[in-house]
Amino acid sequence: VSERVLAAELDRALAGDDVGDEARGLADVLRAATEPLAFAVTDDEVEAALARVAPPVRRRVRLGLRPLVAVGVAVAVSLAVLLIARGPGLDVQAKAARAIAATYFFDATVTPANPRLFPATEITGYVDGIRGRAHVHVYSVSSGTIAETVLHENGSVERWLARTNTTLVASSCSALPGGCGEMFDPLGLYARAVDAAGVSSRRSGGGYELRLRVGNVEQIVQVDGTRFLPRSIQWRENRRLVASMRIARLERQPAVVPPDTWTMQPHGGAHVLQVLPGGALVHVLRVRPGKVTPATRWLGRSYRGNRARVADVTLTGGHATRIDYGPIVVWNYGRVIPPQVLQAQNLGVKVFPLRSGELVHVYFSLGGREAAVVSYGATNIAVVSLRRGNLDVVEAVQELTRAGSP
Amino acid sequence: VDEGLDAYHAFRRDQTDFEALFRTHYPEIVRYLAARLGSRDDALDLASDVFLEAWRRVPGLQWRGRPVLAWLYRVAANMAADEVRRRARTVPPLGDPAARGDETDATADRLALTQAYAALPADHQLVVHLRLVEGRPFEEVAAIMGRSVGACQMLMLRAARSLRTTLRAEGVRSV
Numbered sequence: 001v002s003e004r005v006l007a008a009e010l011d012r013a014l015a016g017d018d019v020g021d022e023a024r025g026l027a028d029v030l031r032a033a034t035e036p037l038a039f040a041v042t043d044d045e046v047e048a049a050l051a052r053v054a055p056p057v058r059r060r061v062r063l064g065l066r067p068l069v070a071v072g073v074a075v076a077v078s079l080a081v082l083l084i085a086r087g088p089g090l091d092v093q094a095k096a097a098r099a100i101a102a103t104y105f106f107d108a109t110v111t112p113a114n115p116r117l118f119p120a121t122e123i124t125g126y127v128d129g130i131r132g133r134a135h136v137h138v139y140s141v142s143s144g145t146i147a148e149t150v151l152h153e154n155g156s157v158e159r160w161l162a163r164t165n166t167t168l169v170a171s172s173c174s175a176l177p178g179g180c181g182e183m184f185d186p187l188g189l190y191a192r193a194v195d196a197a198g199v200s201s202r203r204s205g206g207g208y209e210l211r212l213r214v215g216n217v218e219q220i221v222q223v224d225g226t227r228f229l230p231r232s233i234q235w236r237e238n239r240r241l242v243a244s245m246r247i248a249r250l251e252r253q254p255a256v257v258p259p260d261t262w263t264m265q266p267h268g269g270a271h272v273l274q275v276l277p278g279g280a281l282v283h284v285l286r287v288r289p290g291k292v293t294p295a296t297r298w299l300g301r302s303y304r305g306n307r308a309r310v311a312d313v314t315l316t317g318g319h320a321t322r323i324d325y326g327p328i329v330v331w332n333y334g335r336v337i338p339p340q341v342l343q344a345q346n347l348g349v350k351v352f353p354l355r356s357g358e359l360v361h362v363y364f365s366l367g368g369r370e371a372a373v374v375s376y377g378a379t380n381i382a383v384v385s386l387r388r389g390n391l392d393v394v395e396a397v398q399e400l401t402r403a404g405s406p
Numbered sequence: 407v408d409e410g411l412d413a414y415h416a417f418r419r420d421q422t423d424f425e426a427l428f429r430t431h432y433p434e435i436v437r438y439l440a441a442r443l444g445s446r447d448d449a450l451d452l453a454s455d456v457f458l459e460a461w462r463r464v465p466g467l468q469w470r471g472r473p474v475l476a477w478l479y480r481v482a483a484n485m486a487a488d489e490v491r492r493r494a495r496t497v498p499p500l501g502d503p504a505a506r507g508d509e510t511d512a513t514a515d516r517l518a519l520t521q522a523y524a525a526l527p528a529d530h531q532l533v534v535h536l537r538l539v540e541g542r543p544f545e546e547v548a549a550i551m552g553r554s555v556g557a558c559q560m561l562m563l564r565a566a567r568s569l570r571t572t573l574r575a576e577g578v579r580s581v
Contacts, residue, residue, distance in 0.1 A: 003560065003563065004556060004559075004560070006563060007556070007559035007560050007562065007563040008559060010559070010562060010563050010566060011537075011544065011559055011562070014537070014538065025570070026563070026566035026567065026570065027566070029566055029569050029570045029573065030534060030538055030562075030565070030566050030569065031538070032519055033519050033520075033522070033523040033534070033569055034523070034534060034535070034538045034539050036516075036520070037437055037440060037441050037535070037539045038437070038539050039437065039440070039446065040433070041432065041433035041436050041437070041450075045436075045450060046428070046429055046432050046433060049428075049432060049450065049453065049454050049457075050425065050428050050429065050432070052454055053428065053454055053457050053458055053461060122462070124463075124466050125466060137465055137466045139462060139465075145465050148465070257468075258468060258469065258470070260468065260469055261468055265418065265421060265422070265465070266418045266421075266422060267422060268419075268422055268423075
């Protein structure tokens with residue numbers, strides 16, 4: 001009897017089937033060894049253990065988190081500052097820039113200079129030193145997860161706040177209220193760091209100290225003398241120390257990381273809002289009958305028996321074209337995202353490529369809506385299904401064509 | 407596609423609902439650790455530590471096609487190994503005759519069985535635990551362990567043989 005056949009026979013023996021002596025004997029040994037381990041853990045034991053572990057999680061709503069989020073995230077992103085600040089000149093600076101030019105997983109602790117400002121915070125996540133992306137989670141030892149922030153390659157940012165279960169979407173961090181201001185705008189920061197050539201270095205212990213200055217903010221970075229990777233960062237504002245960040249882990253990732261490394265994780269039932277650069281929230285201001293142009297992407301004059309109904313939608317800060325096909329709706333829009341598309345994005349995401357090479361993000365919402373979103377340069381297309389729990393949008397997004405196509 | 411999406415959704419749910427994750431998986435992590443540590447009470451305590459780590463780390467996990475449970479078992483295995491190493495420096499092993507005292511044959515056999523099981527390689531132990539103690543189908547075992555069904559069945563076979571060999575060497579007559 002081959003090993004594989006015997007292995008399958010052993011499984012059948014464990015299920016009680018009549019098999020050969022060898023498999024039956026082995027099954028008896030396994031049953032004897034595991035029989036005492038199949039004990040029950042009572043509900044009381046589970047709840048008692050949960051109460052020991054979970055109180056910090058439940059306490060989080062009582063903390064004033066806003067300054068913590070603002071400062072914590074900003075300091076976390078100072079790592080990204082280091083990654084993209086590559087001024088010419090000193091050898092140490094160049095080596096540090098080369099060493100960090102990759103995607104890293106990091107784990108760092110942020111301690112405020114003034115303990116009353118915010119509790120010690122742990123920040124963990126991924127930073128792409130080449131493309132300026134970041135995906136960080138902010139935790140407090142005492143209160144659990146506080147915030148999650150994703151900084152995209154194009155400078156746009158998403159921030160989820162645990163306290164209010166709200167996700168804010170903005171074209172840059174400067175649009176976010178009480179946030180990290182210019183610290184989160186990678187292109188602007190990069191330009192400033194390079195133009196000002198404001199990076200200096202000196203020996204410090206067994207390594208080096210780099211100083212990066214952007215406006216009234218200065219980061220003092222201790223760099224490992226062997227690998228030229230950062231070990232700690234001090235964040236100073238107007239020469240006063242605001243917080244210190246100690247980097248416990250900095251692990252280089254493979255050249256290709258999964259696409260959802262840079263995707264906000266789902267937060268069930270989160271209220272998703274778009275914030276414009278001036279701070280205004282996006283609303284639908286007006287809807288009136290519209291027409292498609294040759295560049296409009298749609299599903300044709302009718303789709304699955306439903307005739308296309310085209311509407312021109314005026315949004316706060318922008319316009320969109322909405323094409324209704326009964327339970328399927330196609331949106332063509334620019335930087336301002338229609339609220340219906342945003343609200344379909346509060347549970348999960350799946351990513352797959354179209355045959356033409358574009359990447360599709362399929363979002364799921366707690367209410368059952370689904371949206372497939374694909375970007376074509378400055379134009380974004382979303383296919384939204386108003387029906388629950390089917391994957392209509394996956395099929396529909398692959399059937400989009402330009403209205404001007406033959 | 408549907409199965410993949412279901413697994414993905416389950417992963418995300420586990421990430422976002424810590425209490426549900428705890429209530430669903432704490433008992434099986436306790437049972438797994440009890441085999442590694444030889445004590446139910448110690449397992450209850452260490453399982454809490456596993457979930458403390460989960461509370462800190464699970465929200466940041468990236469989807470790699472495996473359930474959060476796979477990560478929990480990995481952390482539990484590492485913590486159990488650390489604990490066993492720590493004890494080895496301070497506590498006489500269970501097999502130490504001085505620690506056994508008088509035993510009937512049945513108790514001695516039972517003890518030998520427990521020790522033989524605890525001494526199995528971690529992946530052998532895990533496959534036996536998931537399939538026999540938790541009663542999961544091999545498809546689920548394979549998903550948690552990141553291996554094929556056939557590979558898991560082979561691990562189970564090797565685990566059984568290893569146990570039998572050890573027990574025969576110990577003179578246990580019932581195998």
